[in-house]
Amino acid sequence: MVSQIYQRGPTSLLLEEYRAESYQRGRTSLIACLLVCYSNSIIMSTRKVQFVSGEFYHVIKRGVEERKIFMDDEDRLRFLNSLLVFNDENPAPWNMRAFWEQRGPTSLLLEGYRAKNPLLEIHAFALMDNHFHLLVRQIREKGVSNFIKKLGGYSYYFNKKYQRVGPLFQGRFKAVMIKTDEQLKNTFVYVSTNPIGLIEPKWKETGIKNIERSKHFLKKYKWSSYPDYLGEENYHSLIYKNFFRQLFGNIGNCKEEVESWLEYKVELNKYKDIALE
16 A cells, blocks of 8 residues: 555655655565556556646657657657757747757757746656657646647658658557656656667566666667766756756666666566466
């Protein structure tokens, strides 16, 4: 059962947790919560989610028919720029050719572009080939829904570049409200480790075969927010890092949380061959 103290919401509890320095917890708790995150990612499309300002959400959006939504790095950079531009209550200039032509692929990210009236805060993200993950906090009414709707403007760019027509994304995005601090920490770990699927496609089910390779890959994978939390400054204008910096305490704790999940997956791989069918 979830302790009643969590019912006050993650933000209020965190303030108390910081003062009490009661951050530490065991690996068993981490594994259990991450398995819940994995289960939620499968069934979240069937849940009715209420979007409340001030709360955190794990959001997933997939390509229609599981197709790739990023074909090259230019597409990924354009999408990250779109995360900045569309995160605004005001109309986005996505269809203004001059707005994009006068800026290089990385200019918005490097120049510290900020929306005047943001709809939400992006705390973590990971881009996969055919979908993306976001860990966000809504700060305006209907912020998450309106942001995802605006983000559909990326489809205009993609369709024009690849001379295609029709929707790029599946009709409905998936979302889960984060209800406890424990769930919040472990959703961050889940999003941060998701790119391992690019080098070990079945790692969630069968475990990790090479943990050092996986650790190195996550540190160097630039289409995720995780390297920024390890000290890189790839997307300082895109990510709100202060919250999780306080939550984990330091870079070492953040890294430890992520790698403890990877180590569990290594153990899973050791026993997969003797499991009963």
